[in-house]
Amino acid sequence: MQTGITPAQALHRVLEHTPVLGTETVSLRDCAGRILAESVVAGRALPPADNSAMDGYAVRTGDLADACEALPISLRVAFEIPAGVAPDREVGCGEAARILTGAPLPRGADAVVRQEDAERDGDRIRVASAPRPGEHVRRAGEDVLAGEEVLRPGVCLAPGHVGLLTSLGRGYVAVRQRPRVALVSGGDELVEPDGDPGGGRIVASNAYALAAQCREVGAEPLYLGIARDTPEEIERRLRAGLACDVLVSSAGVSVGDRDYVRAVLEKLGCRLLFWGVAMKPGYPLAFGRFGENGNGRGPLVFGLPGNPVSAMVTFEEFVRPALLHMMGHTHLYRPTLRVRLGETLRKAPGRMHFVRVVLAREGGEVVARSTGGQGSGLLRSMAEAQALLLFPAASTELREGEYATVQVLDASFLAADAPGF
Amino acid sequence: MQTGITPAQALHRVLEHTPVLGTETVSLRDCAGRILAESVVAGRALPPADNSAMDGYAVRTGDLADACEALPISLRVAFEIPAGVAPDREVGCGEAARILTGAPLPRGADAVVRQEDAERDGDRIRVASAPRPGEHVRRAGEDVLAGEEVLRPGVCLAPGHVGLLTSLGRGYVAVRQRPRVALVSGGDELVEPDGDPGGGRIVASNAYALAAQCREVGAEPLYLGIARDTPEEIERRLRAGLACDVLVSSAGVSVGDRDYVRAVLEKLGCRLLFWGVAMKPGYPLAFGRFGENGNGRGPLVFGLPGNPVSAMVTFEEFVRPALLHMMGHTHLYRPTLRVRLGETLRKAPGRMHFVRVVLAREGGEVVARSTGGQGSGLLRSMAEAQALLLFPAASTELREGEYATVQVLDASFLAADAPGF
Numbered sequence: 001m002q003t004g005i006t007p008a009q010a011l012h013r014v015l016e017h018t019p020v021l022g023t024e025t026v027s028l029r030d031c032a033g034r035i036l037a038e039s040v041v042a043g044r045a046l047p048p049a050d051n052s053a054m055d056g057y058a059v060r061t062g063d064l065a066d067a068c069e070a071l072p073i074s075l076r077v078a079f080e081i082p083a084g085v086a087p088d089r090e091v092g093c094g095e096a097a098r099i100l101t102g103a104p105l106p107r108g109a110d111a112v113v114r115q116e117d118a119e120r121d122g123d124r125i126r127v128a129s130a131p132r133p134g135e136h137v138r139r140a141g142e143d144v145l146a147g148e149e150v151l152r153p154g155v156c157l158a159p160g161h162v163g164l165l166t167s168l169g170r171g172y173v174a175v176r177q178r179p180r181v182a183l184v185s186g187g188d189e190l191v192e193p194d195g196d197p198g199g200g201r202i203v204a205s206n207a208y209a210l211a212a213q214c215r216e217v218g219a220e221p222l223y224l225g226i227a228r229d230t231p232e233e234i235e236r237r238l239r240a241g242l243a244c245d246v247l248v249s250s251a252g253v254s255v256g257d258r259d260y261v262r263a264v265l266e267k268l269g270c271r272l273l274f275w276g277v278a279m280k281p282g283y284p285l286a287f288g289r290f291g292e293n294g295n296g297r298g299p300l301v302f303g304l305p306g307n308p309v310s311a312m313v314t315f316e317e318f319v320r321p322a323l324l325h326m327m328g329h330t331h332l333y334r335p336t337l338r339v340r341l342g343e344t345l346r347k348a349p350g351r352m353h354f355v356r357v358v359l360a361r362e363g364g365e366v367v368a369r370s371t372g373g374q375g376s377g378l379l380r381s382m383a384e385a386q387a388l389l390l391f392p393a394a395s396t397e398l399r400e401g402e403y404a405t406v407q408v409l410d411a412s413f414l415a416a417d418a419p420g421f
Numbered sequence: 422m423q424t425g426i427t428p429a430q431a432l433h434r435v436l437e438h439t440p441v442l443g444t445e446t447v448s449l450r451d452c453a454g455r456i457l458a459e460s461v462v463a464g465r466a467l468p469p470a471d472n473s474a475m476d477g478y479a480v481r482t483g484d485l486a487d488a489c490e491a492l493p494i495s496l497r498v499a500f501e502i503p504a505g506v507a508p509d510r511e512v513g514c515g516e517a518a519r520i521l522t523g524a525p526l527p528r529g530a531d532a533v534v535r536q537e538d539a540e541r542d543g544d545r546i547r548v549a550s551a552p553r554p555g556e557h558v559r560r561a562g563e564d565v566l567a568g569e570e571v572l573r574p575g576v577c578l579a580p581g582h583v584g585l586l587t588s589l590g591r592g593y594v595a596v597r598q599r600p601r602v603a604l605v606s607g608g609d610e611l612v613e614p615d616g617d618p619g620g621g622r623i624v625a626s627n628a629y630a631l632a633a634q635c636r637e638v639g640a641e642p643l644y645l646g647i648a649r650d651t652p653e654e655i656e657r658r659l660r661a662g663l664a665c666d667v668l669v670s671s672a673g674v675s676v677g678d679r680d681y682v683r684a685v686l687e688k689l690g691c692r693l694l695f696w697g698v699a700m701k702p703g704y705p706l707a708f709g710r711f712g713e714n715g716n717g718r719g720p721l722v723f724g725l726p727g728n729p730v731s732a733m734v735t736f737e738e739f740v741r742p743a744l745l746h747m748m749g750h751t752h753l754y755r756p757t758l759r760v761r762l763g764e765t766l767r768k769a770p771g772r773m774h775f776v777r778v779v780l781a782r783e784g785g786e787v788v789a790r791s792t793g794g795q796g797s798g799l800l801r802s803m804a805e806a807q808a809l810l811l812f813p814a815a816s817t818e819l820r821e822g823e824y825a826t827v828q829v830l831d832a833s834f835l836a837a838d839a840p841g842f
Contacts, residue, residue: 209584
């Protein structure tokens with residue numbers, strides 16, 4: 001097992017052991033945001049038949065080739081085509097058919113004259129300009145041809161894809177599964193949110209924050225509750241999570257007297273791949289996996305630190321990209337920005353710091369300032385953070401006015417103030 | 422009623438008539454992404470009591486003031502403090518207490534010596550350096566003081582807020598309601614996705630795409646089905662949507678023979694505020710509202726064009742910001758970018774075009790290219806669009822190499838290729 005590795009090494013290790021999950025079939029109602037896992041071939045053309053793009057008259061362009069302002073040509077309106085009914089009559093020489101937007105073009109006709117370009121008088125119209133063949137006609141298959149591959153596996157399904165799939169008559173589609181993530185908290189001092197926080201007890205908030213982080217990317221959290229500090233209790237809780245895709249333990253993978261999680265994991269067959277990452281917050285992060293004995297079964301395991309901020313930051317940096325990769329996403333990382341420091345930051349060398357910052361736009365630049373105290377127990381500063389600023393391991397000072405990279409957590413910071421028109 | 426207004430005028434009209442919805446109370450499990458509608462005052466301090474940041478020994482700094490390498494000071498380990506149990510003993514002169522991370526500091530002690538900085542021998546430890554008062558102690562209230570306002574109304578709740586609220590013992594929180602959006606399709610030619618598309622019929626895909634657009638922002642779509650082209654049928658469907666916050670009709674608000682929606686809406690008491698926006702796709706867009714007679718009840722009404730692309734683009738430009746505003750969001754617009762044209766675009770003057778484009782990063786710039794045919798029936802080009810390029814009303818040409826503004830629909834385009842470390 002490796003220890004004291006860099007965040008980049010840790011991320012590489014995590015992703016090289018993270019599988020892409022299998023597929024499941026979901027209703028179109030539930031497919032948006034999921035990754036398509038099949039090739040979609042059109043079972044029909046779109047539009048399915050030549051149809052009118054306008055309310056007007058279906059005509060034969062040959063009849064109107066000589067039409068002009070001085071000598072309009074008169075046609076007899078022989079019949080009307082209601083929407084959604086295939087016309088059973090043909091437009092003959094010297095005839096037109098009344099047609100509404102979307103109605104199928106009748107045989108014989110090869111163009112539509114808009115109603116505002118025809119002068120109607122009883123059962124006749126007069127047309128004063130010659131339409132081009134195909135004018136105001138939507139051709140069968142102009143959007144999609146029957147038999148054509150319209151979507152490939154790997155597409156992240158958006159509302160436009162939902163419309164397209166619906167038009168093709170698809171009600172269900174194969175997508176990548178969402179990971180189920182078992183969450184366990186550990187510690188005799190923990191109580192559930194409705195419990196009594198007196199006598200040195202604290203609320204087990206980590207699992208709730210981590211569950212929200214899971215849902216944010218579309219994974220399914222399963223909360224296994226608080227494991228007390230005994231090997232038997234920890235084993236019982238962890239076993240309940242073995243059927244999930246990912247097992248996340250918050251606290252208990254450190255080196256303290258009551259940190260039994262590591263021993264229990266190894267007893268259960270988990271191979272730990274690293275423990276300890278040169279970062280702050282978050283040093284005591286462990287990663288391992290079950291099922292390297294050839295059957296490929298069993299969850300990935302993340303042993304997150306117990307401090308609330310450390311747990312959230314290590315989830316953000318390592319668990320989140322792994323979950324996105326499992327779901328078939330190819331975009332695994334937050335938007336990053338180069339920002340100007342609005343204040344001087346200092347630290348000891350050796351570990352990369354992930355500094356919680358707020359962002360502001362000032363003079364065409366983005367300026368980052370610390371949310372205040374960076375202690376790993378200070379959950380409020382995590383709640384207020386719009387971004388994590390990367391303070392490189394070797395650096396000891398980032399001076400006000402210097403530039404650094406931030407990972408943007410708050411997507412609304414990227415929203416525009418106006419629609420652009 | 423206004424007609425032929427610009428997109429900017431239309432958006433202004435929509436937002437000036439769009440209310441912010443009332444509040445509802447939701448479980449913390451469901452609050453992420455919602456807008457907080459209450460002021461949250463901490464009912465307790467965080468941490469609730471002074472506690473140890475490390476595994477080690479609780480000590481009195483006065484006892485160790487003279488400790489140094491040459492003359493370590495020996496203390497008796499008088500008792501042990503298990504996690505989650507308030508210590509009932511006091512640390513006396515010359516004493517220490519074994520303490521684990523997170524355990525409450527006993528009376529008498531004012532600092533913690535890390536276990537790696539103490540040499541244990543039986544029931545005694547030897548300490549070779551003097552700790553500062555408060556060292557390795559997390560002070561009660563250092564994150565949050567009891568009685569302090571920790572969150573204000575209007576915050577968009579993120580996982581960090583969930584953790585903070587959970588720590589404070591909150592299980593429920595007041596947030597802005599999500600709009601219920603009634604969706605009606607109109608047209609005799611329409612069938613549901615499992616229907617027969619023969620004989621000139623087409624699938625009513627708009628409502629399904631619009632429902633996905635609703636869900637994307639967190640609104641709740643309610644699909645009222647296909648209204649056939651009779652005033653009675655349209656009235657019956659629209660009445661079913663009057664209890665919603667927003668009523669969206671796709672097709673039927675145009676000027677064709679069978680466009681009864683407008684008349685029915687007015688009969689039901691809807692005041693139409695505009696019809697027709699100088700944009701393409703999407704000209705025949707109508708907007709109105711019920712309930713300006715003082716009681717403020719009844720939905721906003723959007724009559725979207727029937728063409729699939731027109732329906733989705735007008736939803737994107739007008740319905741989406743209105744829904745976000747209703748939910749209490751202050752960031753209503755997509756991220757915008759200045760991009761270089763990868764090809765020359767031409768159009769007639771008079772209307773702003775929303776050109777469906779794909780984006781690519783080339784030489785430090787973002788380059789936009791049309792997704793191909795821009796016909797308003799070409800749903801595939803909407804499915805493939807990563808952004809909408811704003812082609813100003815007065816312009817007739819945007820040449821390759823010129824710059825224009827795009828609204829980014831595909832958030833993954835903004836994701837970074839690497840985590841930044």
